[in-house]
Amino acid sequence: MPRLSVVLRTPARAAEPLFARAPKAWQRGLPYVVMGLFVVSLLPTTIAVLTNDYKAGGGWAGALGVAQTVPLLLAVTRPLAAWGLILVADTLGAMLLIRADQVAGHAWPWTPMVIVGYLALMACLGLRESIRTLVGVWLVTGAVGTVLGFSQPEGVMTTVALLFVLSGVVLALTGALRGLGDAQQRIAEQESISEAERSRRTLLEERARIARELHDVVAHHMSVITVQADSAPYRLPGMPEPVREEFAAIAASARESLGEMRRLLTVLRGDGSQGPGGERAPQPGLDRLQQLVEATVRAGQPVELSLAAGVSEAAPPAVDLSAFRIVQEALANVVRHAPGAETRVSVTYDAAEVLVLVVNGPARDAVVALEGSGTGHGLVGMRERVRLTGGTLDTGPLPDGGFRVAARLPLTEPLTEPKDAS
Incomplete structure (x- = not known):
């Protein structure tokens, strides 16, 4: 539906073609192809019917055929101007057909070709213009037909009511589609703005x-x-x-x-969101990782911990705290999104960095996708901690349906404020 809303959205500029914002080239060129087919098919048909059935002069038939069909090409970019030209041509054609030799027994004032071309034009108008303009076009169409009815030749099949009803139906349907596309686009834009604000607020x-x-x-x-x-x-x-x-x-x-x-x-x-003295408690580090894992296991989550000896003493305080928080956030995400999944936590180090790895398998029961719901604080917090310590973070789903969090936190680089990637 988002792609449909982009295709049907009202053009922002006066001369912007229909479907100009469609994502694919063939969609953007579709209106030209459709209107070109209408012109190619209606032009010779109009000339042939006026000449053979209505017995209109060949010169007049050719001029009317061109005037009534060629402006349809303009409807892709300027449908209101095309409507004015075609309405004048159709009205002039109806007046000329009054004196045609065999108008009796045929459609008048609007010939079948006029009705087909006019409905195609109404579709372009409905996808482009405002409701007020569409109502005005519809009423003018009925008024012109009514006025011509006072000069109706004898024995003709009047098509005033037919065009009036069909044009109203086409205008209503295409106008509704256009309104639906505009509404969906506005909703998508608002959701995009809300998501950006939510991400920014979470980061702050x-x-x-x-x-x-x-x-x-x-x-x-x-x-x-x-x-x-x-x-x-x-x-x-x-x-x-x-x-x-x-x-x-x-x-x-x-x-x-x-x-x-x-x-x-x-x-x-x-x-004031923290309780009294809540923030004054000593900050945790990797030496409390065993307690964290035990608490997670007691909550029903099978977790296996591999912690290198001496890593807490080797890591600077900021790295020690960040590593603990990354494991804490990763386990919280596993409990939230993959309850019951087998989980492995590994913390190792060498002379240059601390490597934190949290890998979980697929959930035992059908649950929502990883990181598919919630506030998004987990991964955002991990990225910000790793960024502030000058490390790297790699997260993503596994082929078996699990998830992996891998963080590298340097031991030797000083804590600096990196420049934003943007």
């Missing part, structure tokens, strides 16, 4: 959450610096006075930095 929430956690990591080291700088004169007696002053300045700067960090953290926690 994750950044704020990570900033709160990193505060605790950095604050710990700043506190250590403050204590060491304050206690240096007592631990190292006989220190020269300039050195004492230098340590005092270091301690003062560290305390000032801690104060600034606490004020910033107060702003980040200003939403």
Whole structure:
């Protein structure tokens, strides 16, 4: 349906062709082909019928055939102008047929070819113009037919009511289709805007959450610096006075930095969403991964953990925290989207990086697709943590229906703020 809404959407500019926004070239060229076929078929038919059946002069028949059919090509880009030209030509043709030798017993004022071409024109109008314009076109069509009826020759089959009814039906159907396409396109655009805003809000929430956690990591080291700088004169007696002053300045700067960090953290926690003291608990690390896995197993999720010895001590605090949170988010996604699936968690490291790998098999029961519902915080949070530590993240479904999360977090690179990819 989204593709249909694009095809049937009202052109944004006056001379934009019908179906100009269709995704495929053949769809964009379809209106020209259809109207060209109408012209090619109606032009010789009109001339032949006017000449043979109505016994109109050959010159007049040829001129009317061209005037009544060729403007249909204009209907692809300017249907309202094409309607004006064709209506004038059809009206003039009806007046000329009054004096035709064999008009009696035939359709008048609108010949069968006129009706077919006019309905094709009405379809183009319905897909292009506003409801008010379509109503006006329909009423003018009926009015012109009514006026011509006062000059109706004897013995003809009047087609005024036939064209009036059929044109109204075509205008109503195509106008409804056009309105449906416009409505679906507006809904799709609104959903796209809402999805972009939701993703942006999720990213900002994750950044704020990570900033709160990193505060605790950095604050710990700043506190250590403050204590060491304050206690240096007592631990190292006989220190020269300039050195004492230098340590005092270091301690003062560290305390000032801690104060600034606490004020910033107060702003980040200003939403009140956390309970009293909830954010003051020590931040977890890989040394608590065993507890996390045990809690997940108790919840009914089979999880197997492989944790390299000493990885928590080898990893910097930011990497330690990020690795734990990535595993936590991955397990939460498994519980949410693949309950009961066999899951393996592996955390290894070498001199350069920590490798976090979480792989789950397919769910035992039929559930919604991985990451197919929910707020999307899981993968967004993982990507943001990995980005802030300068690492890489690889996620995706497996051929057997499972899912894989693989993160590489560097041990040696400093924590920096990478530039956005955009």
